[in-house]
Amino acid sequence: MEVAAAVAPTVRRWLGQCRPLGCEAGLRGTRPLPAGGVSLRLCSTRVTLEGINKPLIERIIRVDHAGEYGANRIYAGQMAVLGRSSVGPIIRQMWNQEKDHLKKFNELMVAYRVRPTVLLPFWNVAGFVLGAGSALLGKKGAMACTVAVEESISDHYNSQIRALMEDPEKYKDLLQLIKQFRDDEREHHDIGLEHDAEAAPAYSVLKIAIQLGCKAAIFLSERI
Amino acid sequence: LRCQLSPPQRALRTSAVLRRVSEEQKEPLASSSQQQFDSHPTDPRPEQEPQGPRPSYTGQGGQESEDYESEEQLQHRILTAALEFVPEHGWTAEAIAEGAKTLGLSVAAAGMFHSDGSELVLHFVSQCNTKLSELLEQEQKQVQLGEAEKKPTEQFLRDAVEARLRMLIPYIEKWPQALSILLLPHNIPASLNLLTSMIDDIWHYAGDQSTDFNWYTRRAVLTGVYNTTELVMMQDSSPDFEDTWRFLENRVADAVNMGNTANQVQSTGEAVVQGLMGAAVTVSN
Numbered sequence: 001m002e003v004a005a006a007v008a009p010t011v012r013r014w015l016g017q018c019r020p021l022g023c024e025a026g027l028r029g030t031r032p033l034p035a036g037g038v039s040l041r042l043c044s045t046r047v048t049l050e051g052i053n054k055p056l057i058e059r060i061i062r063v064d065h066a067g068e069y070g071a072n073r074i075y076a077g078q079m080a081v082l083g084r085s086s087v088g089p090i091i092r093q094m095w096n097q098e099k100d101h102l103k104k105f106n107e108l109m110v111a112y113r114v115r116p117t118v119l120l121p122f123w124n125v126a127g128f129v130l131g132a133g134s135a136l137l138g139k140k141g142a143m144a145c146t147v148a149v150e151e152s153i154s155d156h157y158n159s160q161i162r163a164l165m166e167d168p169e170k171y172k173d174l175l176q177l178i179k180q181f182r183d184d185e186r187e188h189h190d191i192g193l194e195h196d197a198e199a200a201p202a203y204s205v206l207k208i209a210i211q212l213g214c215k216a217a218i219f220l221s222e223r224i
Numbered sequence: 225l226r227c228q229l230s231p232p233q234r235a236l237r238t239s240a241v242l243r244r245v246s247e248e249q250k251e252p253l254a255s256s257s258q259q260q261f262d263s264h265p266t267d268p269r270p271e272q273e274p275q276g277p278r279p280s281y282t283g284q285g286g287q288e289s290e291d292y293e294s295e296e297q298l299q300h301r302i303l304t305a306a307l308e309f310v311p312e313h314g315w316t317a318e319a320i321a322e323g324a325k326t327l328g329l330s331v332a333a334a335g336m337f338h339s340d341g342s343e344l345v346l347h348f349v350s351q352c353n354t355k356l357s358e359l360l361e362q363e364q365k366q367v368q369l370g371e372a373e374k375k376p377t378e379q380f381l382r383d384a385v386e387a388r389l390r391m392l393i394p395y396i397e398k399w400p401q402a403l404s405i406l407l408l409p410h411n412i413p414a415s416l417n418l419l420t421s422m423i424d425d426i427w428h429y430a431g432d433q434s435t436d437f438n439w440y441t442r443r444a445v446l447t448g449v450y451n452t453t454e455l456v457m458m459q460d461s462s463p464d465f466e467d468t469w470r471f472l473e474n475r476v477a478d479a480v481n482m483g484n485t486a487n488q489v490q491s492t493g494e495a496v497v498q499g500l501m502g503a504a505v506t507v508s509n
Contacts, residue, residue, distance in 0.1 A: 065435065106435045113428060116435050 077131020144200035
């Protein structure tokens, strides 16, 4: 009995991610997404799943989640190298915004019951390596990486917005969220440019290489 | 004996069967409905109910009634009716033919399906999964209304798997045959789909909210638990399958332990790394 009592806290920690499912009417189709305001309360763990293009939404959420996860790791890598330099605070601020984005997509993933991409452990490492690697090229290198990645992500969000605009009413909340995130990423892109990204060594080569990598990552994460 | 039909041929054959059945039904139907008219002039048109063996797609006089059922619904009804003959005939076309007979259709209706009983097994599995989802949804509602206590995850998983496996008990004799049918190459996509969605459902109702690789490990582990327990169940002869449930309990406990151990390894690893970093800093100073 004592053993069980001793084991119980650790059991609860492992199973800690199993939080009680939604409160109130967190049942299938009975609770619409909160209108206005972009934040999704964890309460509404179930959204209306009828009438939406499930495969499309699944892809969108999976790839966006992977993207924000990767961006999170890229900034972590950059902070590891440049955290104490003059651009440290700026990178940290952008990193915090990405963390927020990731949190929102985590919520969406649970609400729409979408599976994450299998490649997450890979993006974990690859993102950190990219961030740290670009930071080792100097502050401008880090900014160049930011510019390249954020440009890729903004384009990608734009094409998703175009896809969802086929039926703006049905996807109102998701559209609002993605538009806001697209604007945030655009802002990061501009911050990168302001901090002399273009003066980085081999800027155009670096940019093309990183954007190719991003395209490949997006392609894979949508499917796998 | 029956050759594999391509989809358009199958559709043609289906419509031929339906037409033949409606021909067979038309004559007695016309006369009996005539009698019905005389005795119950205010009777509503026969609805699509499984009370009599009268299929609804023929109304009086052989006209198609408004509640014409789709081919899919008809197949659904035939397969459901066929289930009661599975203990006797196994998961075969014979069972389907018997099922069709109880609905008043010709045994040729079994020609709509594969000759190896695939659809019957898939239909049954799909039905069981739906029943499980409804059961779990009910339980969740009860917890939300405060009528029931939220179960700890280990017990929830155990109960869900047990509930699902208990649905096999009426067919347990012939279940090995069903499993072999599900493993046929042309059935694997469908059966894999059914299995994964069932496991996903169980974890969802258990409250899993993981969005990282845990999502995959948890489902993989539960799939392993489910499959092994199913195999144990098939050769279990204890009263009410107690051995199986005890096996299930042990496996779920193992799975939980595995998760704990993984966590412990991770935190130990982190602690070791921190220790080393501290040592390196000390040495460098």
